[in-house]
Amino acid sequence: MPFSKGLKPKNPLNKPTSWKDLWFKDKALKHVVFKMQLDSVTRGKAPPSDHKASTELEKKIALDSLRTDLTSFLSDELLLRIFSNLPDSQRNSNSLVCKRWLFLQGRLVHSVKLLDWNFLVSGRLLSRFPNLTDVDLAAACIDSPRNSGIVLTHKLLSVHLDSDFLPRGFVPEENLLPPALIDRGLRILAQGCPNLRKLVLFAATESALPSVAEECPTLQELELHHCADLSLRGISACKNLQILKLIGTVDGLYSSVVSDIGLTFLANGCKRLVKLELSGCEGSYDGIKAIGQCCDMLEELTLCDHRMDGGWMAALSFCENLKTLKLQSCKRIDPTPGPVEHLGSLPTLERLQLQRCQLRDQQSVMSLFLVCEAVRELDFQDCWGLGNEMFSFASHCRRVKFLSLEGCSLLTTDGLESVILSWKELRRLRVGSCNHIKDSEVTPALSSLFSVLKELKWSPDSRSLLSSGLAGTGVGKKGSRIFKRA
Template identity: 50%
Template sequence: MRFNSHSNSDTPPSEPDETLTTPDKNSPVSLKPDFTSPLSDQILISILSNLTKSQQISSCLVCKRWLRISGGLVKSLRLLDWDFLDSGRLAHRFPNLLDVDIVQACIVSPRNSEVFRYLLKAALIYEGLSCLVQPTKGFRNLQILKLIGSVDGLYDSVISDIGLTILAQVCPRLLKLELVGCEGSYDGIKAIGQCCQMMEELTLSDHRLEGCCPTLEELHLQRCQLRDKQGLGALFLVCEAVRELVFEDCWGLDNNTFFTASICRRVMSLSLEGCSLLTMEGFDPVVVSWKELKRLKVVSCNNIKDSAMSPELATLFSLLKELKWRPDSKSILSSGLNGTGIWQKGGRSFKI
């Protein structure tokens, strides 16, 4: 077994014998008493958890009991030997892992070769990934994971919808997931969204997700980081048939990033709330381009000013079925049209 912790400490030893023996191989084996046997596991956990990393590694040599307890204290792991994962011993040896890095284990460097390196076959990686996220008590508690599907000049993506679906089903407590250069489509991301309901942070880098969502009608983005124009554009490209768009308290949604939504030509309903970076300069042309828009809600978007409204947008307002317009407390349009009934005809309802 070969692995390194994230602390770059020395490699831990393999499993020791249950008891210590005399060093003289010619003499009969004599068992030494275990003076720690009266101590409960909880007491030993408290003792070992206060040791340094190097001391914890040394403590693994005492006996199998200490090896088991110290393995349960390991939360973060960088795997170097793929065979150890493939054997299924990883989950048994380290049942409480929260952070696993398997990148280096996927890349094989033959002995006595410092130049030639190759990536394990995709089938082997899928088997290992299935083993890694098998439904054991420890891995069901996995919270942080980074999957690197490709590295330029070294290997191409091997993480697709199959791997993402397996991951989602058996790691429901994921809090942070980073996908780098992964292939797939909506199905893999959908599985993660449905199964990992505790997810706080999903990061997509070097986007290679394929496919589209022709039946997706609603896209709600709440408290999301939207500073990456390329990433948001990739999302809208997949969801270009969406009919309802909701942005609520999204950080980084400015004119440039909001413009990427113009690819969604069939939007009928738009809701903006708490998007303070967006101005009328970016809002106006995108909304006017949506010829099927029927419902609009703009609340607490302080930089969208009535004074910068184009005649085309004003005309669009008169055609909407539902309108809630309170971009800020000083909106002239909000106060000037309140109670006039100017847009309340034909059964249409407006909230100013």
């Protein structure tokens, strides 16, 4: 397009302002940079003969600086300190400035989730991010079409699917990477990340884990998907492991077997475990007993969708230092817990949490509360079958200080009152989305308890109006300062 004479054409590409332009907007900074350059040029040389020569030299340096990167005068350590204080949203844009900034930004990244295994095997992952401490390789271990428009998202991982996926599972065996390729990638990762602290892996082999344990002595957290008994033989090399999550079977996604054999390998090898989660794992009394006897430091145990044989609950008493017990998405607790006198108890237990569990069997629910009779905190979330009769077994836990009920629609006000009035140490209460608990059914005895609680969050249904339901009970006067409206 022609331009009128004497007029400068506008930049049609709207080119963004360069870094050197931004730096030279500040006159003080401009003077400092000139001074640095002048000192670097004239260092070791005779001073200019007159003021005119000095001025000419400054002009020459000013022109040269317009064609150079001013950040080159800053050390890597100083730039890293600057980059570390920038928000995460600017990291991607900063890495596009130049190769040096790309490398420096990579040194600040400590956690990645890998999607392409070739990126690890080729060495580009470690050259790009040399200071990794948290690596998730689960999705990369699955050979799935990356250009597929079908994505299956699970709480554990996301995978791309073909339109002709097999009905026996969304992640069949033939879609997993060859074991030799997984071993090779893990050796490369272990040699390049000696400070690795957390690793998430899919279909680990027996020979791969020892190499990681040998090269990464600081490894403390491990998550194994599609785990089997034999692969756990290599886990004994991870002497400093403190947090372990084993996922054996996920319905509809993949299937593998973790039985008492694997749990025994685990118990004898990882004696410093503090937190253990078993998801979709099989086993029985023997496996849980081995963990309790060997893992003296175990403080938190989580069982998710377990397939344990009957009688496993009696082995919990061997976990003498257990403080937290979590049951999640369990279709059953223990169908045959055995005689009450053989159950034992957990004297150090502080918290019992049940999420999305089916509590329909009286014997198993009663046995659970007997084992956990010393518990201080009870947390129920969306548990099916938790009615008045099932909840009445919680009266065995006489030291409860905190109770949380969320989504327990079968429990009524009478069932709640009959239990919590027997808890002399109760100080905190949360009730939410329990539609059969009504404000109008709150008795004076229950309202008197509310008035002395340190924390009360009461919203059993969307129409709950506790203040009107407790009119004349004195709760508004005595407990007004500690009452919290949900």
